[in-house]
Amino acid sequence: xGAEAGLxxxxxxxxxxxxxxxxxxRVILERVWQGYRYFExxxxxxxxxxxxxxxxxxxxxxxxxxxxxxxxxNSLRSALERRLQTxxxxxxxxxxxxxxxxxxxxxxxxxxxxxxxxxxxVVIQGEGGIGKTTLAHHYLQSRGFEQILELLMAKEPQDxxxxxxxxxxxxxxxxxxxxGREFGITLGRLKRHLQTQQIGILIDNLEPALDGHGRxxxxxxxxxxxLRVLTDWRVCSMTLITSRDRLCEPAITVEHYRLPGLSIDAxxxxxxxxxxxxxxxxPSLHSAYGGNAKAMGLLCGEIWADFDGNAATYWQExxxxxxxxxxxxxxxxxxxxxxxxxxAIAYRLFCRxxxxxxxxxxxxxxxxxAALLWDVEPASQPQVMAALxxxxxxxxxxxxxxxxxxxRAEAIARLPSCGMRLEPVNSTAKRSPLPKRVPMYRLxxxx
Numbered sequence: 213x214g215a216e217a218g219l220x221x222x223x224x225x226x227x228x229x230x231x232x233x234x235x236x237x238r239v240i241l242e243r244v245w246q247g248y249r250y251f252e253x254x255x256x257x258x259x260x261x262x263x264x265x266x267x268x269x270x271x272x273x274x275x276x277x278x279x280x281x282x283x284x285x286n287s288l289r290s291a292l293e294r295r296l297q298t299x300x301x302x303x304x305x306x307x308x309x310x311x312x313x314x315x316x317x318x319x320x321x322x323x324x325x326x327x328x329x330x331x332x333x334v335v336i337q338g339e340g341g342i343g344k345t346t347l348a349h350h351y352l353q354s355r356g357f358e359q360i361l362e363l364l365m366a367k368e369p370q371d372x373x374x375x376x377x378x379x380x381x382x383x384x385x386x387x388x389x390x391x392g393r394e395f396g397i398t399l400g401r402l403k404r405h406l407q408t409q410q411i412g413i414l415i416d417n418l419e420p421a422l423d424g425h426g427r428x429x430x431x432x433x434x435x436x437x438x439l440r441v442l443t444d445w446r447v448c449s450m451t452l453i454t455s456r457d458r459l460c461e462p463a464i465t466v467e468h469y470r471l472p473g474l475s476i477d478a479x480x481x482x483x484x485x486x487x488x489x490x491x492x493x494x495p496s497l498h499s500a501y502g503g504n505a506k507a508m509g510l511l512c513g514e515i516w517a518d519f520d521g522n523a524a525t526y527w528q529e530x531x532x533x534x535x536x537x538x539x540x541x542x543x544x545x546x547x548x549x550x551x552x553x554x555x556a557i558a559y560r561l562f563c564r565x566x567x568x569x570x571x572x573x574x575x576x577x578x579x580x581x582a583a584l585l586w587d588v589e590p591a592s593q594p595q596v597m598a599a600l601x602x603x604x605x606x607x608x609x610x611x612x613x614x615x616x617x618x619x620r621a622e623a624i625a626r627l628p629s630c631g632m633r634l635e636p637v638n639s640t641a642k643r644s645p646l647p648k649r650v651p652m653y654r655l656x657x658x659x
Contacts, residue, residue, distance in 0.1 A: 218245060218292045225278040225295075226271075237271050240264065244285055276328040281355050287410055287448045294356050313350055314485075315478025316343070322469060323351050323452075331467045332443045333451040335418075335459050338471040339604040339619075341506025341543045344454035347471065348414050352452065357412035359386055365417045372421055375435045395434070399441050406447040413442060418455040424554035426460030426602055439464045456547055458602035470604075473503020483523075486512040490523040497527060502607075502616035506543060533621070544622045551603050552629075558599040561585060563630045565606065565615060566623025575612035 222241050226233050233241065236257060243253045250268065254261040268285065275283040275291070283291045326334050336344045352360050361382050366372045379398050380391040387405050391398040405411065421432045428435055442451045443464050453459065459466055474482075476498045483490050490497060501507040511526070519526045552559040564584040568576050578597065585593045597613075600606050607614050615623060627633055 217296065218289065221292050221296055222275065222288075226274055229274060229278050231274055233271070236264070236267050240268050240271060241288070244268075244288055250285075273328055273330075277324075280324060281357070281410060282327050282330075282448060282450060284448060286408060290358070290410065313346055314481050315474045316347055316350070319347055319469075319471060320351060320354075323347075326467055326469070327450055330445070332445065332447060332449065333439070333453060333464075333466040335453045335455055335466050335468045336471050337455055337458060337468055337604055339456060339502075339504070339543070340547050341504045342471050342473060342604075343505035344471055345416050346505065348416070348452040348454055352412035352414060352450075355412065356410070357450075358410045360412045360414065361386060362414045363416065365415070365420055367417070367420055369420050369429055369431070372432055375432070375438050379438060395437070399437060403441045403444065403447065406441070406444075406449040409448060411449040413449055413451040415451065415453045418453050418459065419457040419550070422455070422457050422459065424599070426458045428461065436461060436463060439466075456550075456604045460602070473501075474505055474508065475503065479503065479508055482508055483512060486516070488512050488515055488521050488523055493523045493527040496531065497523065500531070500617040502618065504543065504618075507618075541622075544619060547603070547605060548622055548626065551600075551605065552626075555599050557588060557596050558603070560630045561596055561600055562603075562605060563623050563626045564632065565600075565613065566620045566627065567632075568615075575609075575614045578611050578613070581613055 219238075219241055223233055223238070226237075236259070239257055240253060243256070248256075250264050251261045254264045257264070272283050272285070272288075275288070279291055279295055281291060323334065336348055338344050363378055376395050376398070379395075379402055383389045383391050383398065383401060387402075389401060389405075392401060421428055421435060423429050439461070440463065441447070442449065443466060453466070458468060476495065479498050480490070480494060483494070497511060501511070511523075515521055515523050515526045519529075548559075548562070551562060561581070561584055565576070565581070567584075568580070581597055582590070582593050585596060588596055601608050601613075605615075605619060607616065
């Protein structure tokens with residue numbers, strides 16, 4: 213692409229956003245295209261280098277939003293060339309669509325926003341089956357990265373590959389370059405590629421490499437060195453990390469995005485595409501499983517296989533036991549088992565939280581959660597609540613907590629493991645503020 217075509221495209225994109233370039237921005241675009249440095253542009257225009265950098269920074273942000281990918285001084289030319297090539301190939305075949313990918317326009321817009329703001333690494337956090345990996349794959353494949361590097365963490369900590377082998381494999385297979393003898397040299401070679409190319413990186417299923425405090429476990433501490441490179445402000449790459457647990461490493465800066473469940477409209481769209489008519493049961497199904505993407509697919513398969521596509525009959529069978537289907541149960545069980553293994557106190561709080569009657573209260577305030585921690589020192593209670601929030605098992609907003617019915621069913625089933633049980637209470641008691649149809653329970657210590 214020639215300079216004239218590139219600059220015309222840049223001006224067209226900026227004008228379409230409602231912010232056409234001013235004289236200095238045009239000069240910056242032209243001179244950066246020609247390889248000039250900021251101090252040289254400042255001298256030619258007759259202003260300070262700092263002013264040129266400030267104007268250029270805003271210019272790159274605007275172009276990033278217009279192009280849907282990260283744009284910086286050293287990537288301007290390649291970004292515009294990719295867009296022009298796309299505009300010249302209207303007949304190019306689109307990426308194959310994933311039929312299970314529905315209802316994520318707002319999530320894609322959020323990732324675009326974080327990229328435009330200059331974030332280098334985003335942790336997509338959420339419970340199992342919510343659609344973290346599907347979203348990450350779709351985003352990276354649809355944003356025109358020159359290359360995509362992937363790292364799938366093993367499910368068991370002892371099976372996780374050493375970071376040295378991962379980076380060496382990337383260099384050899386993806387960049388046709390030999391690694392160095394020392395890991396620091398190898399990382400330096402990777403970093404140079406990330407500084408000159410638009411690279412998308414996916415680190416999938418990070419939580420097996422994290423301990424109970426959200427930090428990298430001792431055998432895998434060297435992954436921190438890789439994360440420092442990936443979060444360096446000078447790289448042109450974007451890294452998406454999927455995890456059920458929050459990453460809490462003070463030495464690196466990452467942005468966390470808690471992926472919500474799919475909307476009821478997305479469920480309706482998916483069920484119709486699968487030729488399953490949920491009818492009046494859809495709100496109940498959607499609420500019970502919290503809009504979980506994998507549950508949505510499993511439910512459709514189960515309804516077709518065992519109930520001839522009749523969702524109402526399925527729900528009549530399973531509404532009292534929403535975890536009755538083994539594949540659905542596994543979405544929750546493995547995550548709760550991990551919580552029990554890593555943090556016994558947060559696990560007890562999780563189980564006790566299931567005792568609240570969510571038919572009567574939609575959300576539980578922090579003070580009510582504190583009441584469930586009667587055996588924990590008050591000074592330590594906020595840390596326990598934060599630990600539970602970081603596990604993606606409990607929903608949280610503005611100081612209030614709640615469990616989706618499927619999660620709550622697992623919490624109640626595990627109460628005996630904490631030495632407790634739910635005891636029915638006569639709901640006709642004079643002091644009961646609840647309607648008669650709402651069952652009441654009392655949390656009791658087991659003898």
